[in-house]
Amino acid sequence: MPEMRGDLLDGRIKLRHLTCFLEVARLKSVSGAASMLGLSQPAASKTIQELEAILGVELFDRSRRNLVPTSFGEVFLRYAGASITALKQGMQSVTQVEGGVSFTVGALPTVSARILPAAVTHFSAQRYGMKPRIITGPNGYIISQLRLGEVDLVIGRMAEPDVMKGFSFEHLYSERIALVVRPGHPLLQPSVFDIGAIGGYQVLMPPPGSIIRPTVDRFLVANAIGPLADEIETVSDSFARSYTRSSDAVWIISEGVVVDDIDHGLLMRLPADMSDTLGPVGLTTRTDTPPSLPVQLFAQSVRAVVAERIGPR
Template sequence: MAKRPIDPRVKLRHIACFLEVARLKSVVKAADALNMSQPAASKTIQELEEILGVSLFDRSRRNLFLTPSGELFQRYASTSFTALRQGIDSLGSAQADEIVKVGALPTVSARILPPSVQRFSEQHLPARARIITGPNAYLLSLLRMGDVDLVIGRMADPDAMTGLAFEHLYSEKVVFVVRPGHPLLGVKHFELAMIEPYQTLMPTPDSVIRPFVQRLLLAHGVSNVRDEIETVSNAFGRSFTRYSDAIWIISEGVVAEDVADGQLALLPVDTAETLGPVGLTTRTDTSQSFAAQALIQSIRDVAAGFERS
């Protein structure tokens, strides 16, 4: 029995618009990302739904969420779109070096990636690395779309891992860091509640470690964090903490070298309950190129040293 042909009315623009709306949960944001007008984006989604004969989005709430049919269609549309992108990219690989695109959370950007990329570069392959940083949800959306080859950082919630695979490399915890000479470093019997009078740098709500931090603070009766600043910027957090009395709550890997060099200091907080796995996240439906495998192996080799230390 012959397979049913794809409806010729389904165009690439329909798929691209659908995937962006699904990723951003907003027609307005998707239109902006695709450089098209909001009415045109809305019309494109409506056309696709009419062609498929199903509703792809639940419009009963402020943000758009996929219906069960939409989730099913996204799974196959995303895979197909990624395969097409890889096919186009492969045609130009003979004329240009391959680019291995890595989505990296701040914790690994400062610690594991520099020596890993150095090892990768020393292999002199016809390839180069491109590092893209940002919050976890954003990086995973890039991974699903094929805009990055892998993501390295803390493991996401199970609900966000559908169609993805995680390889554990090592574990790390959250730490509380301050500048050398900070008043709290001289306290003999330190308690976590003592941080309340001080300005605090917190991970953003969409960061992987935010729930761990909130549970830890609540468990120690800390409910009144003063002048909270939300950031995942390594550069800002490092600079602001060194030149103020602020307390920076951040993954250990981000500040490990600063602490070792004496540029920052750890408050004596038991954060064992925030320990979590750091590793590689990849798609289950695609295979890695030789260059990407080489970079992944470099990351594994460097991470092995962290796990032993």
């Protein structure tokens, strides 16, 4: 372990060691981390080796195809992530100028259309003088930004249990997955809907790694659908929305993404029983650092909007 002098940490541990370690742990790959950080793979490998030498322990199990933290690595991951977050919060607190960003919210597409606009409106109406920054993206990216301290709060579906280590989830409501098509689609015509018939049409699917893909795969297997003859994987809601409205494709997506389209008659929900696809939607925060006051106030606005629009849990 690092040599200590009083209460001082070993000065050889630099910020680059921590950020590289966190990215390798997140991506389970040195090459992936190197790409994200703008480093060469040898440079990233050397950085991890330096950190292991300083600590005197192996942080990753290299016997597997994907790098996974050792027991030492799991412990260090928790503290490294907390230290990076605390440092960023401290810098923001002393460098923030009037009119600057007070906090950052990461939102998955499932809430970006259904909940987030109303929550921002509610928050802004309180005139706190705090400005949120809103970013959206796939679950893996948003959660990684939360772990690195780049995001203060995530709103969306709960991640898989292994991803939720070090995070706290507050359930707000449950949301199902929807099968949507354009108005006048042939599948809307039969008096008795056959779920298996969607296999005969082009299907827009969430890609592997997206938060709802495992649920979608289980649903298709349970209904004996597949393999799909014509499948397009996409994370682009704007593309999928436009493509579905102009073709006979079936779009499989979280209901919250398309609820306004359905309410306005721009897209139609197929009459399939989707009760088995219900998943929890809520607020994800770090467990090792308390949410700042702006984050707590924004969370209150989110809760108020959910209570008004969706009702009690």
